[in-house]
Amino acid sequence: MATESDGEEDTAGKLTGSQHLEVDDDLREMAKKAAWSVSSCKPGNGVLALRDDNLDTYWQSDGAQPHLVNIQFQKKVKLQLLVLYVDFKLDESYTPSKISIRAGDGFHNLKEIKTVEFKKPVGWVHIPLSGTDPRETFIHTFMLQLAVLSNHLNGRDTHVRQIKIYGPRPNPVPHQPFHFISKEFITYSTLK
């Protein structure tokens, strides 16, 4: 097997993307009410393209690297999964190859929590936000920043077609420490 210590050359640590968006049922999309912004964009390919549920439209950056996508939430949220749609076949040198994910309270104290590399990805790339520590299935944050550090074939600008962010659902029974999973409990847990 190719050297695993050196994560640059081999494909072992790199994400390639899958055809389908596969998300657990107990997660929900968190960023509908968040404020999205980008470091730069080409007119006509702005930040809206990242959220329009249309895989044909894309965001194209127009400045110096790293290209940033900032997502600011109204309150501290628990996030578990980040999913990007990128397409090497269509975008080639515009496809991101190395992405850094940072979180914090605002622009002033963002801290990197994860770096991932892509290898000719086509489709949805799922990036779990948890650390190696099982306690850290979620990150609890006000803001998330996605930084595209480099592109395939050393392209300058980048194309991203869609971004989705997932977190856990709230417990339908308020102030309950644990979720109910068995049918007997769920049936009686709320009134409608």
Add this chain to the structure above:
Amino acid sequence: MNLLREAETALCPANEPNAEVPNGAAGHYLLGLIYRYTGRRTCAVDHFMQALAIDPLLWAAYEELCILGAAEEASECFNDAAAFRVQQQQLSESSSQNLTIGTECQSLPSSMALGSGDTSPRHSKQLHANNTRETLSHPHGTVMVAGHPPIGGPSNISQYYTPPAVTQLSGVAPPPLCRNAQLYLNAIGGDGYTKSNVNAVIQAPRRKFVDEGKLRKVSGRLFSDSGTRRSTRLSGEAAANTNSNASQLGGNGANHFSAKSLGGLSSSSSKTNSAVLRSVTLRRGQSWANENFDEGRRSQIFYDSCADNTVTTSSMSALADGKCLEQDKMGCGISAHDSRLASGIREFLGLLRTLGEGYRLSCLYRSQEALEVYLRLSQHQFNTGWVLSQVGKAHFELVDYFEADRFFDLARRVSPYTLEGMDIYSTVLYHLEEEMKLSYLAQELISVDRLSPQAWCAMGNCYSLQKDHETAVKNFQRAVHVDSRFAYAHTLCGHEYVALEDFENGIKCYQSALQVDERHYNAWYGLGVVYLRQEKFEFAEHHFRKAFHINPCSSVLMCYLGMALHSLKRDEEALEIMEKAISADKKNPLPMYQKANILSSLERFDEALKELEQLKEYAPRESSVYALMGKIYKRLNVHEKAMFYFGIALDLKPPAADVATIKSAMEKLYLPDELEDTL
């Protein structure tokens, strides 16, 4: 039409405060509705009472009283004095009624056809018109033209006509029973709203009604009432129904009746009474297409008409029976009328009494008693769509979803086109997580009537079950749009907003629901949950208590009230309520779990563990039970057991949030051990 103010001034001119309300009972009923919708509850109650006093067979008024929570015992309203009054009324009009019944019946179809889509601008005018018309229609004679509406002309007016004719029986009670026109229609349909070639037959049963003498006035009133109700209430439904059924109606275009027949009410007893029970009330304008009979779609004809038959599904047979009976009766002569009338009225009132009592108790959420009352009904009265729905609803209020499911299922089998109560059924299926059944129900309801709020509520519940809250919101908003006076649609919409954590909109929705119906305990509950989430515990407790006050037998409500009390640190009371909840419903695990939670927070660990052990037996695959036990053992420092239970909890695959909590709890368990080791 929502022209409530105009309607009010028309009925009750501002400068003549003591003028008699036109058209007596129906007028009072209308005024009552107007007051109810504009929020003036006491006036509304007043008017409904007066309506009932004038015409004790006006079931609609009694129903409204129940909904407002101000009804007296059914036995009071439907007692002998009432019977006497009704009798008097009927007798005074019986003579001229013979012929008119026939004509009225026909005119009904015609008018209904016209009236169905019609928007009656001025209820009052119609009411007046109605009165005069009643007398006019008399001379019409026995021109029975089933398939050909004689009074086809003036739309508005004629529409008022026919109903009287059609409402053969003080369809009061029956209306609710037969909200599904279909079902009853059949029964009644048996009476002759079939194709034109059955003219004569149709005539016969109608005349029978005349004999009973209950119709005219009552029906007249009912009609106007139903007419106005139609406009003030779910007018869309009527139009939709007629429209949807129009296509079904083969050649009988004219015979569109939007009526609710009380087929179910046909009493099993004497033949004389059978006629009485065949009344068609135009309630929500559900059209009974004759075809439907012909197509035999209405399989449930609980019309035990004349011949003491048990439920017959074919209208023709009922018709035939009616005919025989009719002829029989005619043979008896007029002298027998009075006695039959009296006994008929008595029987009928007896039935109304039972139904009324059941409905009243059900609206007061004394569901257990309501169930007992309904059980007193005879077999075929019980097996009617309306009654079965009400029984299902009672079980739902008691949080007994399995029984509710059973009864609603029966109700649907018995009368598949019923819409009333189906919103509750969809909620029951939601709670039972029966996706297939729920989506099937929703599809069926939409195909029956696209413009009914119940159908959209069911669709919304479908999406809600799949956790697609945004689409669910859209569906519930459609339901609200279709009928903004349907409180449940608002409440369900609110629930979805809360699931999306949009508390502001959620609160707005709940408040609109409460504006429509103050006694809608689900909305109070919903508000309580919102405040609980927002940690405004005082408010939460207040709202839960109100909900509990309205519906004291729901164990889930008691549980939530307990949770609110616990958050307010009033743990003794909380525990009390939990005990009550536990004893109210043995099958509900939530109060036991919450009790264990409270006990553990009070550090009464042994008792908590006892509860949890019991719960473990009841629901062995519930990870939260083990997780809580693990937590308690951790507090008690019994680490092995804690680890053991946390392990089981994790094995049961709880959602990620719980996994994180449990794992972190387990991590912390290690530390004390390590410390001991090093020491």
